[in-house]
Amino acid sequence: ILNVEQSPQSLHVQEGDSTNFTCSFPSSNFYALHWYRWETAKSPEALFVMTLNGDEKKKGRISATLNTKEGYSYLYIKGSQPEDSATYLCASPEAAVNKLTFGGGTRVLVKP
Amino acid sequence: DGGITQSPKYLFRKEGQNVTLSCEQNLNHDAMYWYRQDPGQGLRLIYYSQIVNDFQKGDIAEGYSVSREKKESFPLTVTSAQKNPTAFYLCASSMWGEESPLHFGNGTRLTVT
Numbered sequence: 001i002l003n004v005e006q007s008p009q010s011l012h013v014q015e016g017d018s019t020n021f022t023c024s025f026p027s028s029n030f031y032a033l034h035w036y037r038w039e040t041a042k043s044p045e046a047l048f049v050m051t052l053n054g055d056e057k058k059k060g061r062i063s064a065t066l067n068t069k070e071g072y073s074y075l076y077i078k079g080s081q082p083e084d085s086a087t088y089l090c091a092s093p094e095a096a097v098n099k100l101t102f103g104g105g106t107r108v109l110v111k112p
Numbered sequence: 113d114g115g116i117t118q119s120p121k122y123l124f125r126k127e128g129q130n131v132t133l134s135c136e137q138n139l140n141h142d143a144m145y146w147y148r149q150d151p152g153q154g155l156r157l158i159y160y161s162q163i164v165n166d167f168q169k170g171d172i173a174e175g176y177s178v179s180r181e182k183k184e185s186f187p188l189t190v191t192s193a194q195k196n197p198t199a200f201y202l203c204a205s206s207m208w209g210e211e212s213p214l215h216f217g218n219g220t221r222l223t224v225t
Contacts, residue, residue: 001171004154031210032210032211034213034214036213036214042218043116043202043216043217043218043219044202044214044216045216046213046214046215049211049212049213051210051211089154089155091155093210097162097208097210098143098160098206098208098209098210098212098214099157099160099168099170100145100157100214101157101171102147102154102155102156103154104152104153104154105154
């Protein structure tokens with residue numbers, strides 16, 4: 001079982017502030033890194049799938065970077081809005097198959 | 113509208129009874145998965161299937177069984193051998209490959225008393 005960890009477990013952000021949090025994963029035998037957003041009462045939805053070291057992806061105010069050599073990814077939220085409140089999950093596949101191991105998630109609460 | 117349907121949303125069973133959770137997808141995805149979530153924990157993989165009539169155990173398969181007779185369907189049976197069956201269960205599907213994102217259903221909350 002891969003060791004995928006996320007920190008912090010939760011954070012409170014004031015509306016309009018920017019924030020970021022971390023996903024760490026084994027740097028050896030890296031295949032891909034997935035990010036998902038899970039809003040309350042909804043199903044998790046994919047944000048990004050990243051594969052290349054140094055890759056940076058963006059979706060609206062949310063962006064992510066990837067460092068495969070040191071085994072971490074950052075997810076950034078710029079100018080947080082209440083609708084950004086969700087649990088953000090990262091996951092990495094084991095071997096070259098889509099058998100994902102998820103981190104414990106970072107729960108983000110944006111206060112108006 | 114393409115998507116994944118899990119039913120029912122809530123399920124209650126007595127201890128000692130087997131129960132089957134339904135998962136259907138119309139996304140034409142090859143791969144399907146079952147995850148379990150417990151409070152304070154991340155998603156843990158129970159079973160996954162790459163193609164029809166084939167499936168593999170995930171990290172916590174004990175006490176569960178699955179079948180994949182049709183591409184669209186991947187039902188999960190929680191047997192009486194599962195020691196702590198009360199949990200939230202999520203089904204997902206994807207194209208095969210480590211770069212393919214998962215598409216999730218809305219989940220089934222199972223309570224066993």
